[in-house]
Amino acid sequence: MRIRSVNLKPYGECADVTSEFGRGLTVVLGGNEAGKSTAxxxxxxxxxxxxxxxxxxxRVKRKDLRIVA
Numbered sequence: 549m550r551i552r553s554v555n556l557k558p559y560g561e562c563a564d565v566t567s568e569f570g571r572g573l574t575v576v577l578g579g580n581e582a583g584k585s586t587a588x589x590x591x592x593x594x595x596x597x598x599x600x601x602x603x604x605x606x607r608v609k610r611k612d613l614r615i616v617a
Contacts, residue, residue, distance in 0.1 A: 554594065555616040560586045560604035590615050 552569060556562040567587055578584050589604060594615045
């Protein structure tokens with residue numbers, strides 16, 4: 549399976565944010581509070597499921613979190 553893009557709508561502090569991945573290795577760079585950890589958590593939750601006790605439900609309820617790939 550290859551993930552080409554991930555859209556967070558809404559997920560954690562992100563709302564309608566899309567990240568696209570190229571072929572091979574993709575490196576994610578950004579300053580503090582840029583969303584790097586949120587993106588990593590989203591990929592984990594996409595592959596493994598959103599856990600019942602997620603901390604990414606700060607702005608929206610857990611049942612409304614959406615990750616589209």
